[in-house]
Amino acid sequence: MHQLNINKNAANVCDLAYLTEIMAGKKTLIKGIMDRFLIQIPEELSNLKNAIAEEKYASIQSYAHTMKSSVSIMGITTLTPILKLMEDLAKLGLDIKKIEELNKQLNTICNKALSEITNESVGYL
């Protein structure tokens, strides 16, 4: 059975233990979720970027909220407080500079996660 090397490296942002547990280790299911993650996260980041550029607080709140569920499936726990703060600030409709700063952190971590999942998904072919 394919080993989840991604969990063994502390420097990684993803922890696939949860995904593996809920999918009962079924490789085809895990691969399907990984593929969806690789499609959906860039879309969500792009939507969020546009909403921030246009200072649409309701959209920022909505996208940040959706992303919380998306990233939690891949065990990216470092993003939970970032997204939560983005959502809270957007809800109050203030501090776009702080939101932009948080968005930079979000993009950095998500790009790392996308790279990890891309490499990991090769083992599920």
Add this chain to the structure above:
Amino acid sequence: MKTPINIFIVDDNQLFAMSLKADIETTFADRPIKISLFEIGEKCMDRFKRSTPQLVILDYYLNTNHPSAANGIKVLDWIKKENADTYVIILTGDDNIDVAVKSFQHGASDYIVKTETTFKKINYSLLNMFNVMEARNDVRRYKRLLRLLFLCVAFFIGGVTAIFIYAR
């Protein structure tokens, strides 16, 4: 073979919906379950008329990708109007008591806040609902049996009475 339990999942986060579907299928691998996914309530209702589900797992916020999409409460109202017997579990990322109260007032069977343990909570809720469904099916079966038994007794008494009258 048992008829599969028909479940609809309505959530605009496809990654979440796909993961939830796989998790339910894994957890209840011993039960025949058919799960369909919908991004918005409008699409769910189109299908609802053709294949009524026993259970719907419905996200409260459905307008992330489609700003004009109906919210969960509106979809819940449609579902209950179409078939009051369908169980509906409302999902939300907000731990907001108003949303919870509103969901129950509109006929939701359960209300679950999305957290790290969402899938476990949903599965627990599903298990309870499956048990209720089975209990209701048992009640229906016993009622049918009782009706049959009553008919047999009535037929027997009628027959005996007829024979008695004829014999006199």
